[in-house]
Amino acid sequence: MDIALKNTVKKQLLWVALVSISMFFASMLSAFIVEKGDVDNWKNFSLPTYFVLSTGIIILSSLLLFFIKPALKKGKSIFGLVFIVLILGLLFSFFQIKGWEQLTNQGIYLTGIGSNVAGSFLYILTLTHLLHLVGGLVGLCISTIKSKQNLYSINNYLGLELTSIYWHFLTILWIILFTFLKFY
Amino acid sequence: MSEHHKESFITKYVFTMDHKMIAKQFLITGMFMGVVGMLMSAIFRVQLANPGESSILYSLLPGAWLNDAGGLNPDKYLALVTMHGTILVFWVLTAGLSGTFANFLIPLQIGARDMASGFLNMLSYWFFFIATVVLLSSLFVETGPASGGWTIYPPLSALPQAIPGSGTGMTLWLISITLFVVGSLLGGLNYIVTILNLRTIGMTMQRLPLTIWALLITAILGVLSFPVLLSCGLLLIFDRSFGTSFYLSDIIINGEALHNEGGSPILFEHLFWFLGHPEVYIILLPALGIVSEVIAVNSRKPIFGYKAMVGALLLIAFLSFIVWGHHMFMTGMNPFLGSVFTFTTLLIAIPSAVKVFNYLATLWRGNIRFTPAMLFAIGTVSAFITGGLTGIILGDSALDINVHDTYFVVGHFHIVMGLSAIYGMFAGVYHWFPKMYGRMMNKNLGYIHFWGTFICAYGVFFPMHFLGLAGLPRRYYSNSAFPMFDGLSDINELITFFALAGAIVQVFFLFNFFYSIFKGTKSSQNPWKSNTLEWTTPVERIHGNWPGELPVVTRWAYDYSKPGAEEDFILQTEPLKEGEIEH
Numbered sequence: 179m180d181i182a183l184k185n186t187v188k189k190q191l192l193w194v195a196l197v198s199i200s201m202f203f204a205s206m207l208s209a210f211i212v213e214k215g216d217v218d219n220w221k222n223f224s225l226p227t228y229f230v231l232s233t234g235i236i237i238l239s240s241l242l243l244f245f246i247k248p249a250l251k252k253g254k255s256i257f258g259l260v261f262i263v264l265i266l267g268l269l270f271s272f273f274q275i276k277g278w279e280q281l282t283n284q285g286i287y288l289t290g291i292g293s294n295v296a297g298s299f300l301y302i303l304t305l306t307h308l309l310h311l312v313g314g315l316v317g318l319c320i321s322t323i324k325s326k327q328n329l330y331s332i333n334n335y336l337g338l339e340l341t342s343i344y345w346h347f348l349t350i351l352w353i354i355l356f357t358f359l360k361f362y
Numbered sequence: 363m364s365e366h367h368k369e370s371f372i373t374k375y376v377f378t379m380d381h382k383m384i385a386k387q388f389l390i391t392g393m394f395m396g397v398v399g400m401l402m403s404a405i406f407r408v409q410l411a412n413p414g415e416s417s418i419l420y421s422l423l424p425g426a427w428l429n430d431a432g433g434l435n436p437d438k439y440l441a442l443v444t445m446h447g448t449i450l451v452f453w454v455l456t457a458g459l460s461g462t463f464a465n466f467l468i469p470l471q472i473g474a475r476d477m478a479s480g481f482l483n484m485l486s487y488w489f490f491f492i493a494t495v496v497l498l499s500s501l502f503v504e505t506g507p508a509s510g511g512w513t514i515y516p517p518l519s520a521l522p523q524a525i526p527g528s529g530t531g532m533t534l535w536l537i538s539i540t541l542f543v544v545g546s547l548l549g550g551l552n553y554i555v556t557i558l559n560l561r562t563i564g565m566t567m568q569r570l571p572l573t574i575w576a577l578l579i580t581a582i583l584g585v586l587s588f589p590v591l592l593s594c595g596l597l598l599i600f601d602r603s604f605g606t607s608f609y610l611s612d613i614i615i616n617g618e619a620l621h622n623e624g625g626s627p628i629l630f631e632h633l634f635w636f637l638g639h640p641e642v643y644i645i646l647l648p649a650l651g652i653v654s655e656v657i658a659v660n661s662r663k664p665i666f667g668y669k670a671m672v673g674a675l676l677l678i679a680f681l682s683f684i685v686w687g688h689h690m691f692m693t694g695m696n697p698f699l700g701s702v703f704t705f706t707t708l709l710i711a712i713p714s715a716v717k718v719f720n721y722l723a724t725l726w727r728g729n730i731r732f733t734p735a736m737l738f739a740i741g742t743v744s745a746f747i748t749g750g751l752t753g754i755i756l757g758d759s760a761l762d763i764n765v766h767d768t769y770f771v772v773g774h775f776h777i778v779m780g781l782s783a784i785y786g787m788f789a790g791v792y793h794w795f796p797k798m799y800g801r802m803m804n805k806n807l808g809y810i811h812f813w814g815t816f817i818c819a820y821g822v823f824f825p826m827h828f829l830g831l832a833g834l835p836r837r838y839y840s841n842s843a844f845p846m847f848d849g850l851s852d853i854n855e856l857i858t859f860f861a862l863a864g865a866i867v868q869v870f871f872l873f874n875f876f877y878s879i880f881k882g883t884k885s886s887q888n889p890w891k892s893n894t895l896e897w898t899t900p901v902e903r904i905h906g907n908w909p910g911e912l913p914v915v916t917r918w919a920y921d922y923s924k925p926g927a928e929e930d931f932i933l934q935t936e937p938l939k940e941g942e943i944e945h
Contacts, residue, residue, distance in 0.1 A: 201587070
């Protein structure tokens with residue numbers, strides 16, 4: 179298999195996997211809709227402000243990734259850029275956890291006697307998103323190390339490209355989840 | 363990967379990345395699980411024929427599974443039914459069928475050296491293998507395996523204290539199925555990307571054999587529907603282990619009111635059947651793909667209506683996503699919604715009828731060779747028709763309500779899904795055995811296997827429709843407490859007789875299979891005089907499939923008995939003659 183085909187194959191494997199992950203979240207959101215329609219004691223809640231902050235952070239991190247290709251084209255080092263994205267990813271995770279803390283302070287729990295299905299769904303949706311994000315963080319860690327070692331060039335940065343696609347997907351997914359949880 | 367290279371025992375047989383060997387791993391594991399699942403059904407059929415009585419077959423079971431009289435314990439009966447369903451649906455007819463033939467045929471029939479990612483392919487099998495070990499280990503836990511039915515409906519599956527099988531056995535079931543889904547997804551990603559990218563020169567989508575179309579669409583179905591089972595299982599795990607209430611509400615168990623409020627077990631059914639119905643076609647479509655190939659080859663005729671066959675596959679796949687509600691007519695569904703699901707379900711009859719018509723038209727006036735593979739392929743079409751007809755009854759909400767959860771349903775899905783798929787799988791094994799092992803299977807043993815299986819299978823599942831129409835509920839340990847069913851006990855005994863006979867007949871297949879691997883007559887390169895690319899590879903297995911350059915395809919896969927041709931088959935690599943028109 180020549181390199182171009184190999185790259186295409188790897189990208190397509192990722193794209194199909196993303197379709198699969200999308201189905202996972204689509205089914206979760208459908209479950210949310212069905213349950214909300216069925217349940218009498220559905221508890222309405224307001225989203226933690228930390229989630230607004232984390233939304234801004236992940237959007238910023240995704241935008242920064244768009245500067246990688248032009249930088250590689252100019253032969254510039256991309257270490258700083260990738261490192262900042264990694265830090266933003268960690269910040270996003272941190273604010274998600276802070277958001278959960280805010281929720282528990284409001285009396286919204288994942289589980290237990292005082293919990294409600296509405297709250298449980300909120301936790302599960304954000305938790306599964308965060309678990310998927312861990313995969314992205316691993317990819318960013320590897321990309322950071324490789325960019326520090328100057329292993330990427332405009333003709334050879336597939337790993338970083340795959341990580342970027344995955345990261346953009348996580349950003350879009352989060353925006354959808356956030357919008358859904360906020361307005362539905 | 364372009365050429366054959368030296369392999370050690372470990373890299374050749376265990377952690378292999380060669381698609382052909384991985385296919386054999388899936389096949390052997392699937393066959394092993396098939397035997398386990400079949401023995402389970404033999405045991406619970408004996409119970410149904412002689413409720414509560416002892417039997418020599420029970421010596422296969424741990425002593426704790428039996429009552430004082432030496433009969434089967436009721437909770438273990440439920441465990442056996444649950445495990446039988448799980449094993450047959452997922453392990454045999456999903457991984458055993460799709461895993462085997464997708465791995466084996468995709469690279470060979472599209473002209474590729476291997477799958478897009480040999481590593482992911484290997485992982486796919488090993489996830490499946492570990493899932494197998496975990497599932498089987500649940501047979502040996504004190505409280506027994508999962509026993510709430512293969513559909514694991516809550517609240518039985520969500521409350522570990524509900525019944526013995528809701529405890530550790532259920533936890534192991536969930537772990538096992540999660541591993542299984544991960545393995546299936548890895549496999550599915552690989553199949554799709556391989557077919558889309560690694561077709562050899564000239565192998566356009568319009569020239570793909572129908573087996574590949576069927577496997578491609580199956581993989582797409584899997585990639586879209588298995589994640590839904592994962593989310594369904596994840597919510598169940600949270601309910602079981604962490605005290606959430608997604609599927610639970612207002613439950614009192616052993617006099618204790620549980621805190622769970624607001625959940626709905628119906629939500630589980632929605633999620634489960636959103637996977638569950640496409641799963642029927644994940645099982646069935648590969649079998650139909652295999653049958654398309656086997657029928658064309660052995661009729662010595664082009665497949666009738668190639669484009670219609672592809673269109674029918676696509677339409678069946680699409681419709682399979684919007685019919686899940688027909689499994690839930692009894693859940694208090696709004697009658698209008700029920701009629702919508704009835705409509706979408708009955709629509710599936712159209713592409714199904716197209717396929718059946720085209721199979722029959724292919725057979726019509728063909729120069730038919732009744733090989734064991736061909737007999738099983740025709741058997742698939744037969745079972746698809748028989749089971750499909752009762753599907754029309756069950757797809758109609760007004761009719762379904764009368765026979766819901768009776769043996770009518772058991773008879774229906776075993777014929778349309780179980781028999782069709784397992785016949786397709788047998789057809790595939792008999793047909794591609796020479797390619798897998800370089801030897802031929804014994805024909806006469808194949809005939810005994812086919813006719814024995816065919817007669818016994820109808821002997822088992824046809825009478826079940828009458829039991830169901832008489833109102834006999836499925837999954838009951840014994841019907842002796844209901845005098846109105848006393849008159850049906852003879853039919854139950856008859857079914858058990860055929861079930862045991864059918865199980866014995868499988869010994870012919872198993873002997874034939876393993877004996878032929880070592881002692882079968884050596885195969886020629888193209889024993890069935892078939893057109894597809896796999897028969898252009900050497901008889902001996904090599905990693906990379908073709909020793910030199912990849913073949914170049916110049917025609918479709920079904921040029922059989924083409925007027926003006928010297929022989930009644932033309933390989934896909936044979937260039938078009940001057941003035942020859944492609945099909």
